[in-house]
Amino acid sequence: MGLLNKAELIKDMIQTAIDNGARTVEEVHKSIADMPFEALERSGLLKDETSQLREKNQQTIGMVYEKIRDINEKVGELASDMFESLEDSQHISRVMDENDDRDQRP
Template identity: 35%
Template sequence: MPAWVVLAATAACMLLTAALLLRHVRLGTSVRESGNDIGAAAARYGEAQRMLRQRHRIQDAQRLAEGAVEGTTRTVEDIHRGIASIPFEVLDGIPATRDTARIVREIHDLTSTTVYTSIRAVNRLVGSGMRQGLRLDAEAPKKDRDSHDQ
């Protein structure tokens, strides 16, 4: 076999080996980059899951707190009304204080009803604000992702 054929075949083998080596290096880099991307995506997914669990805990706590304030306020209102009725009933039984006691009782009942109604209204308002804030917070990561994509 002529020397130039051996030389040409050797050169071709060397070029092919270099091309394969270059391809191998590029694939290795690509695989490492893909691995890094997968790791980062897994971390983002894990963080999103943690945030979702935390948001659910906060929502549960908010519902529990709002319900507790509502129930406690109704209970206190009922107890207050029951205790307040005792002296009013006594005064109602005395002819000399009956008319004044009825007026004072109406003012008392109107005032206490207004106070307890206001407490419940503020409780619902705070609860509504918390629920709205949690919904807005839930939407924020999506908006952040959208702005990063642009």
């Protein structure tokens, strides 16, 4: 396995770890943020407006972590494009070297 393939594999592993970590942190964040709403609900103080606020809070938290996952994906795509460009450059350089060697033969 070449160096660029190894780098791509490591990039994929890091990208997956970030995505999984963001999902886990999002779940914990939502759970903690929901605790005051649960307490209000148990005490009978949760009204319709508060219920809507609860849902809006959960949506907002979800949007933040979705953006983190989107950025992670874009950075991964950018890195993959860079690896591909490097591989293309290596191939072009090899072909040019072979042509130079062929042209210099008597």
